[in-house]
Structure formats: C-alpha cells, structure tokens
Amino acid sequence: xxxxxxxxxxxxxxxxxxxxxxxxxxxxxxxxxxxxxxxxxxxxxxxxxxxxxxxxxxxxxxxxxxxxxxxxxxxxxxxxxxxxxxxxxxxxxxxxxxxxxxxxxxxxxxxxxxxxxxxxxxxxxxxxxxxxxxxxxxxxxxxxxxxxxxxxxxxxxxxxxxxxxxxxxxxxxxxxxxxxxxxxxxxxxxxxxxxxxxxxxxxxxxxxxxxxxxxxxxxxxxxxxxxxxxxxxxxxxxxxxxxxxxxxxxxxxxxxxxxxxxxxxxxxxxxxxxxxxxxxxxxxxxxxxxxxxxxxxxxxxxxxxxxxxxxxxxxxxxxxxxxxxxxxxxxxxxxxxxxxxxxxxxxxxxxxxxxxxxxxxxxxxxxxxxxxxxxxxxxxxxxxxxxxxxxxxxxxxxxxxxxxxxxxxxxxxxxxxxxxxxxxxxxxxxxxxxxxxxxxxxxxxxxxxxxxxxxxxxxxxxxxxxxxxxxxxxxxx
Numbered sequence: 001x002x003x004x005x006x007x008x009x010x011x012x013x014x015x016x017x018x019x020x021x022x023x024x025x026x027x028x029x030x031x032x033x034x035x036x037x038x039x040x041x042x043x044x045x046x047x048x049x050x051x052x053x054x055x056x057x058x059x060x061x062x063x064x065x066x067x068x069x070x071x072x073x074x075x076x077x078x079x080x081x082x083x084x085x086x087x088x089x090x091x092x093x094x095x096x097x098x099x100x101x102x103x104x105x106x107x108x109x110x111x112x113x114x115x116x117x118x119x120x121x122x123x124x125x126x127x128x129x130x131x132x133x134x135x136x137x138x139x140x141x142x143x144x145x146x147x148x149x150x151x152x153x154x155x156x157x158x159x160x161x162x163x164x165x166x167x168x169x170x171x172x173x174x175x176x177x178x179x180x181x182x183x184x185x186x187x188x189x190x191x192x193x194x195x196x197x198x199x200x201x202x203x204x205x206x207x208x209x210x211x212x213x214x215x216x217x218x219x220x221x222x223x224x225x226x227x228x229x230x231x232x233x234x235x236x237x238x239x240x241x242x243x244x245x246x247x248x249x250x251x252x253x254x255x256x257x258x259x260x261x262x263x264x265x266x267x268x269x270x271x272x273x274x275x276x277x278x279x280x281x282x283x284x285x286x287x288x289x290x291x292x293x294x295x296x297x298x299x300x301x302x303x304x305x306x307x308x309x310x311x312x313x314x315x316x317x318x319x320x321x322x323x324x325x326x327x328x329x330x331x332x333x334x335x336x337x338x339x340x341x342x343x344x345x346x347x348x349x350x351x352x353x354x355x356x357x358x359x360x361x362x363x364x365x366x367x368x369x370x371x372x373x374x375x376x377x378x379x380x381x382x383x384x385x386x387x388x389x390x391x392x393x394x395x396x397x398x399x400x401x402x403x404x405x406x407x408x409x410x411x412x413x414x415x416x417x418x419x420x421x422x423x424x425x426x427x428x429x430x431x432x433x434x435x436x437x438x439x440x441x442x443x444x445x446x447x448x449x450x451x452x453x454x455x456x457x458x459x460x461x462x463x464x465x466x467x468x469x470x471x472x473x474x475x476x477x
Contacts (some may be wrong), residue, residue: 017074017098018054024066029104031055040099043086044146045430047346047400051078052093055202059104061179061187061217067100068215069185075219077082077462078183080211082154083125085146087347088428090158090210098330100215102153108132109218117176117193119220122153126160129221132448138223141168144424145333156216158426159208163332164289166382167258168224170424172207177220180206180213183455193220205450209326210426211461213454227359230291232328233301236282236315240264240365240377243284246311249353250288255303260382261332267339267378267389269294274338277331278324280315286381287332330398335378345376345389346403350414352384360417364388371406373399385423386414414436427465435467448474 021030031037032054041049053076058064071078084091093099105123112118113136118129126147143162144150150160156178161170164399169173177191191203193258206213206252237243240262247260261284263271272279279285286308290300301318308316319325331338339345352360361377368375379387387411392403411421415438422430435444448466451458451474458475464473 013074013076014053017070017076020070020074021067021098022058024070025056025058025063029057029059029063040081040084040093040101041093043081043084043089045087045089045092045428047394048089048092048429050093050095050163052097052099053095054398055099055101057101057104061181064102064181064217065101065185065187067098068181068183071098071459072184072457075457075459077459078215079461080149080153080157080215082122082157083146083149085150086154086158086426088349088422088425088426088430090154090426090428090461090464092429092464097462102151102215102217105217110176111223111296111420112193112273113138113223115193116223117220118223119138119177119193119218122154122156122216122219124149126150126152126155129223133223134226137226138222140223140225141165141174142171145336147333147455152219152221153216155468156207156219157209157211158424161380161383161385161424163259163261163380164330165380165385166260167256172204174222175203175207175219176222177204178203178216179218180229181215181217182213183457183460188214191220208426210428210465212451212465213460215223215460227258228293229290229297230289230325231297231301231319231327232259232287233305234278234280234315234328235286235288235313236280237284237286237311237313238282240284240361241358242311243286244361244381246286246308246313247357248355249307249310251382252306253303253307254324255300255307257288257300257304257382258291259287259289260380262377262379262381263287263332263335264377266391267335268374270342270376271331271335271336273325274334274341275331277327279328279331280317282314287328332378339376339378339389339391343391344394345391346407347425348388348390348407348410349422350386350388350411350419351423352386352414354382354384356417356419357381357384359422360386360413363413365408367406367413371402371409373403373406380423384419429464432463432465432471433467435465444470 081091102123105121299306376389
C-alpha cells in the first residue's frame with residue numbers, strides 16, 4: 001500500500017517524479033510499496049522514524065546522476081544512505097524526500113598493491129574491503145565497531161574511525177579520492193590514486209560532510225601492509241578516573257599503541273557474558289594493543305606496563321595467544337550489541353582532549369546521579385573519542401526525553417572541556433541544535449555558505465547537521 005498523500009498537488013508531483021525515476025532505473029531499484037519502504041524509515045537511531053516518499057537503489061554512478069538530475073529539476077530532497085548504521089539519525093528521511101541507497105553498489109573496481117590502493121563502489125562494507133586484500137598481506141585501517149555491516153559511503157560521510165585509529169587515523173587519513181555526484185547530476189572526481197591533489201582540498205571538505213554536498217559513489221582507499229605481529233594487554237583498575245589518568249600518562253610518555261580502548265563495569269560485564277573474553281572483574285578496563293616485530297612489541301609493552309603499574313592496576317595481563325587476542329577484541333567489538341541485549345540505551349559521541357578524561361568521566365558519574373539514569377562507558381580512549389551509553393526504558397513515558405536532556409549536557413561538557421560534539425558518528429539530527437554550543441553564528445554561517453555552493457536549494461540530506469530553523473530558512477530562500 002502506498003503512503004497517502006497530504007493533498008492532490010503532492011500526489012501529482014509524487015506520481016510524476018516516480019514515473020520519471022522508473023524511466024532511468026531498473027524495476028527492482030525503485031521501491032514504492034509502503035511495506036518495503038518501512039525498512040528505510042529509520043537508521044540505527046531508532047527513536048525517530050519517518051517514511052520516505054520512495055527509495056531508490058541505483059547500481060552505477062550514471063544511475064545516481066540520473067536520479068539526482070530528476071530530483072533537482074523537480075525540487076525533491078534526497079537522503080543519501082549507506083547501510084543505515086548511523087547512530088545520529090544521519091540517514092533519517094523526511095516525508096517529502098527520496099532515500100538514495102548505495103546497497104547495490106558493492107563492486108571492487110581496482111586493486112593496486114604496488115601503489116597500495118583499492119578503488120571500490122561505496123556500498124561495499126568496511127570489513128569487505130580488508131577481505132579483498134588480506135590474503136595478499138594488506139588491510140584497510142579504519143575499523144568502526146559496526147565494520148561488519150557499515151558501508152564505505154557512510155564511513156566517508158561521517159569520517160568514521162574505530163579502535164585502531166589512534167595509530168592509523170580515521171577515514172580522511174585513509175581516503176585518497178572519490179567520485180562525487182552533485183545535486184544537479186554533475187559527476188566530478190576529487191583526489192585520486194596519489195598522495196596529494198592539486199588545488200583546494202575539496203576531498204577533505206567532502207569527507208565528514210554527512211551527505212550535505214553530494215553523493216559519493218566510488219572511493220579510492222589506502223591499503224596498508226599487515227603488521228608482523230600484534231598483542232593486546234588487559235589493564236584492570238578500581239575506578240574510571242584512574243583508568244583515564246593511565247591513558248593520559250601513556251600518551252604523555254610518547255608511546256603510540258595501535259589502540260587504547262576503555263570499558264567500565266557495566267560494559268565489561270555485558271561483553272564478558274557475550275564473548276567470554278576473559279575480562280577481569282574490575283571497575284574500569286583498558287585494552288592496549290601494540291604491533292610490530294616481537295622485539296618491538298616486547299619493548300612497547302614493557303614501557304606501557306611500567307606506566308600502568310604507577311596507577312596500581314588490579315590486574316595486568318598480556319594476551320598469550322592469537323585465539324585469546326581474538327576473544328579480547330570480539331568482546332570490545334560486541335559492546336554495543338551486548339549492551340543492547342540487556343537495556344535500551346542512547347549512544348553519544350563526544351570527543352575531548354585525552355588529558356581531560358579523568359575530569360569528564362568523574363563529571364559524567366555525577367551527572368548520572370543528578371539525572372537518575374545509569375551510564376555505561378565504552379570508547380576509543382587513545383584519541384578521547386567517548387561513547388557514553390545512557391541507559392533508559394523506552395517504554396517508560398518521559399524517559400527518552402530525560403535521556404536526551406542528559407545526553408545534551410554530556411556533549412556540552414565535552415565542548416567545555418576543549419573537545420567537540422562528535423568524533424565519528426556525525427551530527428545528523430541528534431546534535432544539530434547543539435551546533436550553536438560549539439560554533440559562533442559566524443562560524444555556522446561560513447559552513448552554510450559552503451553548502452549553498454554545492455547545493456543551492458538545500459535538497460541534499462535535509463534537516464541535518466545545521467540547526468533546524470537555519471536549515472528551514474535556507475531551504476525556503
């Protein structure tokens with residue numbers, strides 16, 4: 001059954017647009033039926049839903065360009081969508097918009113081991129990129145916890161990171177070029193299979209722009225040789241503040257592990273029940289991994305454990321086998337799912353200076369008491385990218401609103417501590433009205449002028465990133 005139109009004019013426009021889209025897309029690439037569109041009414045921020053006008057699933061850059069050209073002429077908004085794993089409502093539809101998904105665009109277009117690149121369509125999953133090259137001794141470094149499901153398109157839109165971004169950087173550090181389709185259907189190439197591109201850094205502008213500037217259909221990514229070896233160490237502490245101080249001291253000492261991950265007691269318990277990773281019984285846990293030759297690993301872990309002992313850990317244990325290391329990381333990668341199996345939660349994404357970890361963790365604990373909602377902490381401690389999980393009851397009236405108010409205060413705290421609203425999840429709808437906390441009106445105006453250039457009618461991913469009132473005013477102009 002089709003979604004009922006608000007009025008005859010809207011119905012006529014919808015029918016006309018869908019008829020035009022049917023002329024440029026295969027039948028299976030155009031979803032009109034209401035039941036099928038329900039699968040696209042939200043992303044991983046499931047608290048909010050909205051049924052789109054239609055869903056299109058093009059298979060090529062040419063089909064994407066044809067869709068955008070039609071929607072530009074008809075003034076129909078487009079919501080780009082990767083795999084729908086956004087935790088900030090980044091691919092939430094509006095009722096007058098068409099969702100453009102890249103799920104059918106999963107081809108590997110080129111692999112060049114000599115130049116250490118892989119070129120892919122952006123519907124391919126993050127983990128599948130490594131899967132294409134690992135038998136040849138290479139890997140793709142950014143590794144979000146959702147890497148089994150999340151698409152490269154969404155990684156580029158949100159500039160995603162992951163556990164190992166401390167050493168290897170986030171998506172922008174591993175992205176060399178893109179094919180970008182602009183709202184009017186124009187196809188442009190930014191960057192390419194080389195270290196640096198001439199002219200303005202438009203590639204850096206597109207990465208992290210949350211679908212506001214165009215639709216990325218192809219990407220050239222950097223692949224790296226797999227390290228000779230790697231080994232994690234588990235560090236248990238009797239408080240989150242002490243664990244945070246240990247992280248700060250490790251970074252201060254100039255040691256660069258490949259990853260430093262943090263979990264507090266609620267997450268430790270949930271992940272241990274799920275993965276049987278052998279985590280210690282403690283209030284806060286750090287997973288610190290180093291890599292290189294055996295001698296390099298021994299030297300780095302020696303320095304790191306020496307620093308950790310100054311903080312009186314309740315447990316300090318190196319992995320003794322590859323199988324144990326896999327279990328340790330399975331537990332961490334399963335954190336969001338493990339917590340979701342026992343409680344409703346909202347996952348935040350503020351980023352702070354590493355030196356502020358003890359203070360911010362203490363304040364979050366105090367605020368948890370003030371709001372009456374528990375918080376589980378799991379995050380990339382090495383670069384200060386925090387992911388507090390605020391636990392609430394979705395079936396209890398008022399709990400969601402209380403959770404959102406608590407979340408807003410945590411994000412404000414991150415900004416006050418010298419950090420920012422988001423590290424890798426993006427702004428989406430979740431943080432759009434907090435942008436004025438981080439940016440002055442002049443800063444926001446400068447950003448919106450950039451969108452004006454790429455998308456003059458504000459049709460790309462509407463009602464996201466910028467404060468809602470500003471977006472509505474811009475689109476109506």
